[in-house]
């Protein structure tokens with residue numbers, strides 16, 4: 272096999288310049304040329320993984336097949352390239368230090384002073400190379416989180432600087448993505464902050480090979496020339512990631528500017544095929560030019576930061592594109608449904624007028640009662656309903672309270688003293704004390720009941736979806752819940768856990784303990800989300816449910 276190629280992506284000026292989308296786009300552009308590509312995200316924080324962080328700190332926790340609780344950029348990588356990544360594709364400072372310190376305690380460095388250079392940087396390089404080796408990819412794209420100049424990012428930048436020497440110039444490529452603001456008064460594209468961030472990189476020994484300006488508009492010739500001159504690259508190595516209507520357009524605009532061919536020339540890669548964007552463009556077109564629209568209530572507790580639910584938003588987009596339907600998201604902060612006042616009345620009206628209600632995943636008591644209220648309204652008004660994980664658990668609570676009449680039913684996560692713990696921990700979770708990586712995580716099989724809604728959606732009996740939860744439908748309440756009409760339409764293989772619930776008489780009422788959003792792809796929408804959006808669409812036009 273020819274030497275593996277490494278593309279390193281750094282960011283400048285500020286965070287959130289869309290490095291993740293650029294990394295994914297470059298990955299797709301190379302995949303379209305026939306290469307086997309994989310991606311790695313480096314997060315310079317001390318947490319071992321994203322699992323212990325609040326979504327408001329970090330956005331969504333993306334769960335991999337093998338149960339990694341990772342950065343949301345892995346979601347972009349998987350969606351753009353239709354990949355299944357494992358947890359080793361997300362490297363954090365916490366992981367690196369943890370393994371070095373454990374080795375030190377074991378005595379592996381006996382007699383030595385353990386230092387950032389070389390011990391920490393060696394461990395970083397080892398982890399990056401491992402990803403390449405384990406995935407057999409020809410090209411590994413490594414995105415360094417944060418912004419150049421951050422103290423915590425330094426060991427990673429030092430490690431990739433060393434990799435240039437060790438892997439060789441022809442096998443490594445540095446891409447720097449930085450913001451170019453436009454002054455609103457003059458409309459001028461200002462390149463100075465970008466120049467400074469390139470200087471910062473060069474100061475530590477990294478000369479970017481490609482510079483991508485993140486700008487609202489395509490770069491003007493003058494700005495491009497300036498970036499090239501001060502950034503010390505040819506003008507043909509300067510590209511713009513300008514603002515587009517959907518992130519899925521970014522690979523198209525970058526490839527059009529010639530970045531794919533430039534990278535191939537620079538890394539001596541001979542494309543194995545001419546990129547064919549037909550299907551991708553078709554998807555982007557249906558996304559941007561829908562024929563229909565539906566209004567979906569998104570009820571959750573992290574609604575102020577949409578990144579908290581990014582995979583769900585994307586799963587709805589994928590389903591919408593397939594059905595030529597724009598899915599308008601109406602965000603409802605669940606807590607607002609908890610107090611009887613004017614604001615609540617307005618929310619209730621909104622829910623009643625909507626075409627569908629989605630109860631979002633989550634943790635803890637805040638907003639839980641509000642979600643239960645939204646679920647009640649959806650159930651009583653025959654509005655299509657989808658409950659994801661916590662959303663499903665609360666649908667069980669709502670059913671127990673308002674259909675069975677167990678007024679104080681609850682999940683023990685919310686009320687440990689509830690007389691009716693319809694959602695509870697199974698024995699294996701009871702003794703778990705540590706919080707990091709101890710939930711039921713990753714891909715798990717579910718067996719779907721033939722003839723059920725879940726079965727109709729998937730069209731097969733055994734399905735695999737990713738999980739991230741501790742609590743379960745309490746087996747002591749299985750009988751009564753089912754007797755009163757709640758259908759358990761999906762089970763874990765050992766039949767100890769309920770994976771899907773539904774209400775057969777309802778227009779569309781489905782809850783799942785899993786997170787099907789993680790496996791949704793632009794060209795392969797998740798069956799659950801596709802079914803839900805279809806139900807919303809049919810109901811909005813007054814048709815009977817497509818699934819009954």
Ligand code: GLN
Nearest residue numbers: 632633660661740741742
């Ligand atoms: N908090 C719930 C549990 O731990 C649900 C988690 C989730 O929605 N991902 O079981």
